[in-house]
Amino acid sequence: MLSKVLSFFGNNQNGLTASRVNHVDRDYQRTFCRVPDETKLSPSLLEKRRTRDHVLKAFTQRVRISLINNTRAVTRAQERHQLSPIMTKLVGRAMSAASLLASWQYGDERVILEFRGTGPVEMIYAEAIRNGEVRAYTTTPKVNQASNMPLGLALGGGGTLRITKVLYNQASPYHSVVPLASADISSDIFNYYKYSEQIPAYVDLDTQLDYQDRVTFSGGLIIEALPALKDEKSNQNYLEPYVHRLQNLPPMSVLFGQDKHSLKTVLKAILQEELEEHSIQKLLVDFHCRCSKDKITKLLIKLQKEDLREFLDRQPGEKAVTCQFCNERYMLDTREVEELEALSKD
Template identity: 30%
Template sequence: MSDYIVRATAANNQIRAFAITSKDLVEEARKRHNTSPVITAGLGRLLSGAAMMGAMMKGDDDLLTLQIKCGGPVQGLTATADAKGNVKGYAEVSDVMLPPNPQGKLDVGGAVGLGILNVIKDMGLKEPYAGQVALQTGEIAEDLTYYFATSEQIPSAVGLGVLMNKDNTVRQAGGFIIQLLPFTDEKIIEQLEKKITEMKSVTEMLEEGMTPEMLLEEILGDFGLEITDTLPAQFSCNCSKERITKALISIGKKDLQEMIDDGEPIEVNCHFCNTNYTFSIDELKEIAK
């Protein structure tokens, strides 16, 4: 497995934890959308977070969407994940260039700016669950931490990182989510908070060759870490010509007829994976029938 997610517990089930290595899926997103380094970093963090949050869901058909709407030059980021480690996503503006932030890092917060984070969970019920919070920093990890604390009332620590090579390909990507369950001992909370403030950044740890298991061992080793399972993670889009055909049917005969009358083939683009589908006039006539 190149990219994968680890699920774990610690402190006699008082803590649950997730960690991911996501270099390949973030690089896949970069290639498909031709993103600039700062956007690769922002989208990569969101994809990594979404993949881990997807792994928290129970049902095979459950879907989770993280949607950022913001005033920064990227304008918005979206990532969708299922419970099986499949994730896809895109940026509204993929080629934003910014100088580094004061720490000399890619300025994801500057690209995102002020805005809101929507978390939508479609679990096959009548209505999907939707939570919304204001972005705190636009750096993604802190925003997800804030979301868990306010919308789900789960004290959490989220760490996400993407490191780029000089040629703008992805060098490292991954992260972790640590969550305290309602009955966690105060002493454990204090020890854990101390541990998290003292540890290195996600990208530093990944650059040292640490796996998701090692990341969790670093944070939770003193609390009796138990790895419960692992699952592969990948950038995966379920778009197809059949699905696009169904979407075209839904626009109605009048609009389809206008396309046919234009006499030109049409091209439909999938936002999530940037795949183009071309429909000839004959195909449009078939659909119109």
């Protein structure tokens, strides 16, 4: 019971009613995603807004495409969880994938990715909500390997990717499990589209570090054939012109890092004359966790007294609880501990 409660701390998946979700979504948008009058912003603030983490998505009659630059969000995850270089790359890619998949959902609907490997990396978790929130963690933040070794060796072969979608008006979440492909995140998300969604797709995700292991770029894109293409012959080949245009461009890490191009520039280069301005939508992205001291004390109260005492006895002196999703640490003073013990179940 104890491990179950603590492992799901902050993972508020149930009870998604439209009224509650819309209220939360409006609050988040007001706090994080307001669209200011840009005529009143200074040049420096305009530049900051232009380069802020975001998803840009659009669709045509045949495909839909979503692109992301989440360099700041991945940097924050790296700092909060003290990730090793290899784990920063893997977690960064997982965060990009979660945000891209969530961008096609509604309001507070969420997408959860759980990568479970057979190598040194046990598990990577990434969760994103359409309104821009993303958070992630790994059970093995310090794993490292030589830089010249394939990224997928850390997760190892034989693992699985579990994708969960928590949707409006659904009694229970939707789950899909597919085997890991190359365990490099990009190919694993491609596997999901191929075997679970059965939709032709192209996936390209990347996270780059400098010589000091600082994140210089994180992002990527997913191109999906729309369902109408399922009845057409060689629908996978239909994506080839878009992929060819993309591959004629410099790597995304160069476009956004050195050349300072925007996501919209890349979007136009891929879709060209098919792109219609009205189909473009921008969604700001932030590393954000809804945990709080109040939430965690409510969860601890649900424990049996014996389980609560076992948990508290693990920590001599001051008591603290850490949110695994964002690594925020909450201290409990003597009075709070006594109240928890009094209110917990017998």
